[in-house]
Amino acid sequence: MSTIQDNLVSKNKQYAASFDKGHLALLPAKKYTVVTCMDARIDPAAAFGIDLGDAHVIRNAGGSARDAIRSIVISEQLLGTKEVLLVKHTGCGMLTFKNEDARGIVHKNLGDPAVKELGDLDFLPFPELEGGVKDDLAYLRGSKLVPDNITLSGWVYEVETSKP
């Protein structure tokens, strides 16, 4: 096993030794969904106060609602959640490049076959943080897949202070 895999196994032993939540149900107890970034500086459970079993947590590069739509539909239509909190954050990597930059890096590092596999993939960068939150909320509000009875809100988390 790699060092990283060893870390998972050894740290998990400590976690499992005092674990007493094996009875929790599949459906989130508090019926909500958090969509946020994959960024390493965010611990959603701790920072946003999500107790185990309470909420779905969807994470991707940038906390993109568009990228998350499959998971959001499953969360609200199949698994009963009623509210979505969208949380983007300061210092996001998605603010630092454009689609053509990302495609250029893939081409340089991995060559033509990789670019071909990308097809028309949108990396979904966004040039400005508040605007990114607003755009994603507008997308969800306009989507027929997110009915009006789903409560939506948008947030900016500061990785420097840990505050929303």
Next chain:
Amino acid sequence: MSTIQDNLVSKNKQYAASFDKGHLALLPAKKYTVVTCMDARIDPAAAFGIDLGDAHVIRNAGGSARDAIRSIVISEQLLGTKEVLLVKHTGCGMLTFKNEDARGIVHKNLGDPAVKELGDLDFLPFPELEGGVKDDLAYLRGSKLVPDNITLSGWVYEVETSKP
């Protein structure tokens, strides 16, 4: 604000009061990525031993590698990660339905415009857990977007015991 939004704000105040990690860098310190499910019963940081700042955490319905490919490419090609741990789990909701079931529920609940918006969206359910992990690993191994120098591993997390 909704009760859920109030919860985020009040719990975050406690978190922020003792927060001392505002100096962490954008690039994950331990250069790895965890892909896992949005399931409410999983707390990746605690269960998998991920310290703040160490790893990207991507989460979606089922912990799908296919659904996560945009984020995985950004993680390894733009943000320097070198290893991906794919973690699916027992009792996953994605084991309980097929694409046609999900489409039927969307149609029943939200009508024709929502189904039209779905287009050919694949909900990416999988009928069997170990097979789901193997399929996703095979997808990543076969992808030109994931070069051979990226270490890959697949895991099953037991939500009943918290063990991998």
